Structures are given as structure tokens and as C-alpha cells.
Amino acid sequence: MSKKLKLGVFGLGSVGQGFYELLDQSKNPNLEIKKIVIKNPTKTRTIESSIFSTTPTDILDDPEIDIVVELIDDATIALEILKQSLQRRKPVVTANKKMLAGNLEEIYWLQKKYETPVLYEGAVCGSIPIIRNLEMHYAYDRLESFEGIFNGSTNYILTKMIDEKINYDKALDQAQKLGFAESDPTLDVKGYDAKYKLAITIAHSFGCFVKPDHMLNIGIDKISAHDIRYAKRQGCAIKLIAKAEKIGNKIFGIVAPTLVPLENPLASVKNEFNAINLVGASTGLQMLTGKGAGSLPTGLVVLADVASLLAEFKYSYPKVIPGNPVTFEKDALINVHVSFVTPGAIHPTDFEEFTGGYQGEDAHFMTGWMRIKKLEEWVDRDDLSIMVNDDTHFKVYEPKKEREFSLA
């Protein structure tokens, strides 16, 4: 594809504008935007109006357009755009994590069927080139686990709440004003956005496809001033952590507020920054840190993907191999800290292994190993705040054996 490429762009939100601006600045003679399809033609824009259209087929059916850059919000429409583009053999660059995470296995097969690539570095961890590194650098390493801060908006909110003692609502408001938050903030604060990215990263790390619905996500919206004080006393930060681990042929994964000891470099990753710690059998620990949100950082990654198509780069999904026995397992034991106000809200018997508890004047907590299946029942309870202890791993859940009858 070493020729001049014409691009059709869907959507001109925060990332789209960053992408447009950077492409314009780059003065790359081989890349030109021919058409931008937008939803709302009445918005005032600084770009000359002839480039805009509200009709998707102006891009899809234009044989002159070589590449589709999909940067809209709606996952259902984004999937339709992706499919129609691939059918027309137009490579796609997208940053739509919800669409990707929900349909990644199908998208994998569609790329094979139409021999047309889809690149989506911008969908995971903003400016951090994590997918590219998993593709090219980790192809031959056996990844054991990864954990990371995958959502810039919640990391910004937690930083403000903890370091600057700003309350949750005000911090969320700031994140939205700075353009870090998703248009629907519940996607951020409830951990869905991080979970979409987790699902995509699991596919590239371990070669198994998992639907986001099949993973537990716990949000940051229940974190209390009590939790923050507790974390500080324990020498921990509170971070919304997405993590996955391989035990045998099973992959376990979760998104949850997590007590991260200050010695873990993830504890020092602040504001809109994202980071990922990867543990490989040969490389050992690697960490990548960078801005996880924002118009220019994400726009640059989209531009890098477009430029990679110029160099005929495509994902090879090195871990997705025939007969791969690796599967995702939802249930597991995980070590959690649960705080609550009303005495008796939870009981030691709720834990598979109860470690300890504290009953104070204003707040109580219990810690121990719990089944993810059990935690799922608690996620929507407003009276509980659940945090994972970061210095623990997943444990495979094995039902307790019935005690054998014995006369002795």
C-alpha cells in the first residue's frame, strides 16, 4: 500500500479532532482525508464544510476511499460501519472499545475472511502502544499475568479525591470538562470502559476471546472517605485496576478498585495517566506508562495506526492458535476488603476464607477470600464498598469437599 491513501472518517469528537489536527500538521503527502461523516451537521466547525457529509455511503461506497477511520460513540453503528468497510475491502482503524470488546472474535474472523485488517491501538490505554507490543514483542514470550490502570477518567477522579480531597461529584465534573470522561460517565466509573479494554488485551495476551459480560467489574462510585483513610494507613493507593492471570489453561480477570501498595509503581500513576504491568516468562516484569485519554494522545495513536496500514502492518494475533486450550473462567477466589456502615450487613460466612474484620464507631470492614460469583451479587449493593487486595493472586475455586463421615 505504498501509495497515496484517501481516508474516510466517521465522527469528529475529541479523538477525531485530535486525529484531524495531527494529520494536518504532519503534512504527510501520502495521507489525505477525503470525507468526514458526522451526525450533527449544524455544529459550528473550523474545517471547510465541503468535506462533511451525514451519509455513511459517501465513504463506504466511494471507491476512491482506501481506509475507514471509525471514531464514533455508538457501538452498534460502529460495528455496522466496520463490517461494511471490510466487505468492501477497506481496512479500518477504530478506537471503539465497546464495539471491539463485544465482537472481537467475529472481527478476528472477518479480517481473515475479507483479508482486510482492522487496527485499534487507540481503543486500549490511550497513547500506550500496548496492542502493538503484545503483537510484535510478546509474540514469543509466555505471558503469565498483567495488571493495569486502563481508564484515565477514573484515575483522574481517584487522584483528585485522594491527593486533593476533592469530593467524587466535583472530581467527575472536572474529568468531564477536561474531555477525559466517556459521554456516558457510568461507563467509566462503574468500570465498564476498563473491562472492554481488559477483554481486548486478554485476546492479544492469551489468545482467548471473552465477552465483557462474562467478567466482573466493580466501580469506584462506592469508595468512601473511610476507605481512603484506611488505604493511607495501610501504605496503599486506591486504583481502579484491570487484571488478568493465567493459571494452567484458565484465564481469570476482573476490574475492581484495588488497594495497591505504594511500592508497586502503579500506585504512583496519577491523573489521566494509564499504565500496564506485564509479567512474561522470559522478559520478566515490564511496565508501560502514558496518557490514557485526551484528544491529542489518542489522536496520535489513531494516526500511527493509519500510518501502519501504509506499511502493511496488520495484527497477527500470535496467541490465537488452532487448538489453543486456554479458556476464560469467570469464577475464582479473590482477596477482598469490604467496608460497610450498618453492622451485620455482611457476615464472615460470606467468605470462603475469612481473614479478619474491624468494627469501628462509624465504619466496619471484613477481609478474606471470596468467590467472584458471590461478589457479583454484591456489586449493586449501595451499602457495600468492595476493594481487591493487590498483593494477592487469583485462586482457582474448588468447591469444599463434604466432610466425610467418620466414627473416629
Add this chain to the structure above:
Amino acid sequence: MSKKLKLGVFGLGSVGQGFYELLDQSKNPNLEIKKIVIKNPTKTRTIESSIFSTTPTDILDDPEIDIVVELIDDATIALEILKQSLQRRKPVVTANKKMLAGNLEEIYWLQKKYETPVLYEGAVCGSIPIIRNLEMHYAYDRLESFEGIFNGSTNYILTKMIDEKINYDKALDQAQKLGFAESDPTLDVKGYDAKYKLAITIAHSFGCFVKPDHMLNIGIDKISAHDIRYAKRQGCAIKLIAKAEKIGNKIFGIVAPTLVPLENPLASVKNEFNAINLVGASTGLQMLTGKGAGSLPTGLVVLADVASLLAEFKYSYPKVIPGNPVTFEKDALINVHVSFVTPGAIHPTDFEEFTGGYQGEDAHFMTGWMRIKKLEEWVDRDDLSIMVNDDTHFKVYEPKKEREFSLA
């Protein structure tokens, strides 16, 4: 190149063995080592002897061998192997930083001339995919500066000296036993190894080729117990830092022991780990951390390079563009801390801007802005220990104007 590739390997030291082992484990049906050329045929080895040879042409002149993997120590012979391989249109994977740094501009042109790629991720920062990221991720960002820990051996030694109060000689001995150190340890401890990597990284970051001889390197071998105490009191770590900065169209760069404030995440990078902080106009700050030395971490990167050739990846040197006005400038002002034992060893007038000094019972120091040209004269003085202050930037050196004659 999507076919079965036969490899010819030069050298079977620490990295070569890691590479061999990982390739063997990978059971990749498309990659096979046909021949390994070694210097010493009498060494006992676990690999079957028929694969070995001591004759370079057994690889170079074998038309069946598609790729040359060069992992020997000697830079002069390595360059000869590289040239002869390219002449025969055999792509080369190498980890020889000394050879690369000293000849990178020529190697750039040879790749063009013979239309045959050279990949060398293993030459810079061990397991960290820094070159690949500069190539593909930062191609469209304007890099402003980078700084990093580029040498695992010295970082290991400094960690042992500072955290465990082990003396320099014993720490060096440990690093050598663990296989982190170069066969000639002066390359590590005097900062040459880090400087070779700096030169390579500058080419990929800023598009200008600089010979290592044209940059100043200060080693860690003069660091005293007094310096370590001083750093601790200042809330700093001491790290051997390689850094480069773009000011206008000039690139400045140096390798030196550096007082790194504990807030800078580089301060927490310990033992054989390497790290790099990159500052780009659009991406902002990014950091990559990983093992900088060791048989398997570096062997894996070499394997990733070989696999990338299978996918027809080659470096595009995106910043090396016709008419690029960027050039390296050796001289600059840099903020340093110089400690010494003998009173009067140096004078405030040695500094362009003298900031302050301390005269104690057992040790003295002075800080201020100095010309790199002047520091060069001090590098080999055994009575001076020189450290850069990390929270400062380079300053362009401008000769002081002669005071104009005035009657007023």
C-alpha cells in the same frame, strides 16, 4: 517472506544462548537455525556439534541461509559480517550496540542500497521495545526529550551500593557473575555502553546521526560514600542516566551519574532494570520499563526481531528525512554537582554560573552550570566525582560577551 526461514547465527554467548533456547521452545515451524559460527570450538556445549562451524562463510555463502543473527562481541568483525550479509541480500538481526552506534549512518545507507533490512532492538535497553516504538508509535509525534537508565549492569551496581551498602568492587563482581556486565566492564562502568545506546536512540528519535565519540560520557566509578549520603539527604537516587534534548534544531546529549529526585519514577527503577522516559509534543510523557540485561530478556527481543522479518517489518527511520536541519551539538551548559577531597581542587571560576559550594571535614562540593567542553577535561581526573542534577535541562552555550568599554 512468509515461508520457512533458515538462520545463520554468529556467536553463542549469553544472548545467543537465550535466543537459541527460546527459539527451540517456540517450536516455530517457520524458523530453523542451520548453522552457528563460533570462535572457540573446544568449549563444551549441549547442542549437537554438527550445527557448529568456525568459518563465517559457512553462513555467508550458504544460499539456503535467509537471515543472519549476529551476536558476537567484537564490533569490527560484527560490522564486516553485517556488510557481507547485506551484500548477499541477507537481512541481519544484531544486538551489537558498539558496532551500530559507531556506524549507524553507513548502516542506514547500506540498508537502502541493498534493499535489505537490519533490525537491532536487542541493542538498546535489553527487553524494552524502544526502537520499535520510536519507529511505529512516535513517527508522527515531535519528540522533545528523553532520559533513561540504559545500562543494567551499572544500575545493578548502584542499587547494591546504595540500598545494600555493598562496595563498588563487590557489586561489580556480582553483576558480572549474573551475566549483566559486558565482557569488558569498563564499557559499562565508564558509561560507554549507555552512550552507544544513546546514539542509536537519538537517530530514531530525532533523525540525526551522532558518533559516540562526539558525546560526553561520565562513569559511575568515582561515586563515593559521601556522594551517596549527600544524595539521600537531598531526597535523590543516583542513577547513570543517558539523556537527549531538542532545543530548536540542536540535539544535546550526555551520559552521566545523575541525582534523580525520588518523585521521578526513574529513581525507583532498580537492579538490572532499564527504563526510558519520553516526552512528545502530543503524547506527553511516556515511560517504558523492563529488564535491561540477561540471557532470556535480550534473547527474546532478538527472536522478536527475527519474527518481525518474517512479517516483512523493517525500520523506516521516520525522522531521517531529506533536508532535516537537526544536528547534534556537543557543547552546552549543564547543571552539575562536583565533589572532591583536596581543598582547592576546583574553583568557582570553573563554572559558567556558580550556584554554591560546601566545604566539610572530609569532603567538599560545588554546584553550578558548566560547559560540557570543560567537564570533558575533568572526566579522567581521579580526584573529582561529577553528577548531573536531573531536574535541570541543557542550556545552549553562548560565549559571554566581552564587556563593552564604556566611560560611564
